[in-house]
Amino acid sequence: MTPRESDTIISAAAGTNEGNQELRSRSELTAKEVMREVGAVLRMSEADAALLAEVEADPGEDQTMIINMGPQHPSTHGVLRLMLELQGETVLRCKPIIGYLHTGMEKTGESLTFMQGGTNVTRMDYLSPLNSELVFSMATEKLLGIDGDIPERAVWIRMLMSELNRMSSHLLFMATNGMDIGAVSMMLYGWREREVVLRFFQKVTGLRMNHNYIRPGGVAADLPAGWRDDVMSILDMLPDRLGEYDVLMTNQPIWRERLQGVGVITQAEAIALGATGPILRSTGLAWDLRRDMPYMHYDKLEFDVIVGSYGDAFDRYAIRLNEIRESMRIVRQILDRVPSGDYRIQDKKVTPPPRARIDESMEALIHHFKIFTEGFKVPEGEVYVAIESPRGEVGCYIASDGSPTPYRMHVRAPSFVNVQALPHMMRGGLVADAVAVISSVDPVLGEVDR
């Protein structure tokens, strides 16, 4: 690529050079590029966009301003950078620029065994680590052909943890969304409630985040004594608190003014862009993998899929708030159903021997050593498994060559795809609403960049 004149000007001024990642001046763009950057992939024909580019090319340049939002900005939820073209206060174009948190996790995943892989994927979506672990474990199990043999107790524990994680993730969304809009006290309340859930996670997994709890074959440890009481205390505490959120935000005129009609996306756009989760549901399409392509035992539970009707930021807020309530309803049903039994599969190939056996059996010691140093071999093949994470469809594609490490491990991160919807939501909006729009997408940059 040849460096462009504008790049050198910008790099000289800012001391950085992202080359082609820059939002270039309109005169340099092709019609297709303009269409994408104004968020008009579906709204206008290529010919219309070409006209738009021609009209704006001469006089427009002086009247518009390109500003950078991020990568260090409190409301970008990490290191997301948005280049915005503004005319006055109106956003004309938007280009999300990512990669600031890229640490090559998919490459790292190729050198970690299937046993160790959980520690890697759990760090991708750090707000719902258990869902990332779950999808990785389910993909591995499918490759191993043991996906139907996971003990019932392990499956129900997985569902319990997955739903609690959905609650903690959405509670954090409530906090950050509140903070972004200006309801600063909401930030404290959201973090406070989330912390209660994380404390339960700590009791079960030993860690608040990045648990590596759900592993191929089951879960790492059984639930601790008294877990039912802990979960019940969370379920008893939350309804009142969610009611307070309603008072503080949902019914409040300022809150509604800030969110209603902001960042609108249509259903056709959301589907075309591959947006999933609350973004897709806010457009009125009831699509939830838990109900529509059930995995584990979600088909045995009763819950509603929350949908919006306007596709705006308020719908996405309301969907997440009510999904917390639905998750609580699911957790209540799970509490009654967790059976007793093994918490991991008793398959010598996948499961290390219990700690006590190592003291008395040489074979158990060797087995333990082998499984933790070499891992277990996974038959050749490839699978794609997808589940519903709080942010949408999180998928795991694994290609195995028969060795103990994945030949290729790819995670379809919902945030990575959802961030593409930002130019469409921002188009024509005010720069002050940009913050509300980013917040309503709820991206986690750890999984965007992986």
Place this chain on the structure above:
Amino acid sequence: MTTEETATPATLHGCLLGDSRGQAVLFVPKSSYMSTMKKLVDDGYEMCADLTAVDFLTHTSRTLPDGVSPERFEIVVNLLSISKRERLRVRVQVSESDPSIDSLFDLYPGTEAMEREVYDMFGISFAGHPDLTRILMPEDWQGHPLRKDYAQGRIPVQFKGAAS
């Protein structure tokens, strides 16, 4: 899930339809990639859930159905039909000598970032993509990290603009 699979060698739109652990996989030749994808859109696969690639440099003996000759790269497209509640995976062989393929941007605008990621990580170029630039790595990065001949830790950390 795989209801179409009745006859042995099952085909769909003239392409081999395989099965991987109960999941439907369609092996599409690169030459008919776009035309097949267009037909799949008409079949009701509204959403492209995922697009990625695999570099099979060190795993040449992988199992493929008869009639599909292995190449170094493979583009893997996971399609989702919301109306039919079905998934279909499309695998396309891409040779090392010509690492390029048509872009799905016109059919599925959501593949824009995914194709950029594949370009960035594997060096496979997509014809017709509106903005084929690096997305995760810095613009002046050399090499494509997820290729199998790009070893972990082989290259010292590159910092832009720093005297090295």
